[in-house]
Amino acid sequence: MNNVKIICDSLSDIPKDLIEKYDIDVVPLTVILNDKEYRDGIDISNDEFYRILREENAHPKTSQATYAQFKEFFEKYVNEGREVLYIAGSSVATGTYQSAVMAKNDLEGTIHTFDSASFSFGIGILVVKAGELAKEGKSIDEILSTIEKMKKEVFVLFSVDTLEYLQKGGRISSTKAAIGSILNIKPILEIKNGLVAPICQVRGKKNVISKIIELLKEHCGNDLSDQIAYVGYSDDLKEKEKLAEAVRENLNPKDIVFFQIGTCVGTHSGPGGTGIICLKNNI
Structure with missing residues (x-):
């Protein structure tokens, strides 16, 4: 058993x-849809969530x-004598990180809270790396140094198919959404x-995919052969495959791993979104 x-x-x-490979525990946020509360990733599938958004014109929170x-997780x-490393979503965008810090401060033992300053698999890429290192028996200090x-x-890059959900979530003004x-x-x-x-x-x-490729080349370089590219999608499987194919043809990644954008992130991005996550270390 890993000590971390x-x-x-x-x-x-x-x-x-x-999650299973690296024995990662996931603390669920809550999504509120049609006045019902669901634990993200537990009580409602991502596919069902996006189906409801498309068919029922629902606006989740x-x-x-x-x-x-x-407190329960930590x-x-x-109590098992293990060290805990919690890697959080962006602290400036959600109060979840502060909830974790409060719980940590009320407990004895070694608990580290780490602000990823990111969303979706922009967090996940750090969590998976931490899981790999923990499985190898690395110390918590070594893990923290690596993920820092x-x-x-x-580099997280994504596009949304509709401006409606960004506007509902207060990310853009109603005027910008209407004009857009x-x-x-x-x-x-x-x-x-x-x-x-x-x-x-x-x-x-x-024009979205060609622009994404252009931006990836600008920020991550023309050759991704030494890293995995992570392609994210909500419910548009055709667009997911088109983006993956363009990345393969233009940037030659070592591999492509897909992840589905979950209900909490999808609340603000809506259906039809796609994105990609790479590292900037090739420039």
Whole structure:
């Protein structure tokens, strides 16, 4: 058994096979849909969530993970004599990180909280690396040092198919959303300083992928043969495959791993979104 226990929250959108492989515990946030509460990743499938968004014109909300949840998770492993490393979603965008810090401060034992300053598999890529290192028997200090360096290299790039959910979540104004919809503008966004930020925009969905490839080359280099590219999707499987194929043809990654954008992140991005996560260390 690894002495270091890795914990994350459900904003990390880590595929189940990787969660099991590295024995990662996931603290669920809550999504509120049609006045019902669901634990992200537990009580409702991602596919069902996106189906409801498309068919019922529903507008979900999210609720952060709580102090009580973190206390329960942390206490379990501290009582086993293990060290705990919790890797959080961006602290400036959700109060979940603060809930974890409060729980940590009320417990004895070695508990580290780490702010990924990211969302979705931008968190997950750090969690998986931490899980790999923990499985190898690395110390908590060695793990923290590695993911602190890696955090600066993570490049998250994504596009949404509709501006409606960004507007409902307060990420853009209703005026911008209305104009963008009329002009068929598709924003391409990045994670910057812990928040979603526009990097550019294109007219029409057919121009999204070519622009993403251009931006990847600019920020990560022309050759990704020494790293895995992580392609994210909500419910548009055709667009997912198109993006993966363009990445293979233009950037030659060592491998491509897919992850589905979960309900909490999907609450703000909506159906039809796609994205990619790579490291900036090739430039």
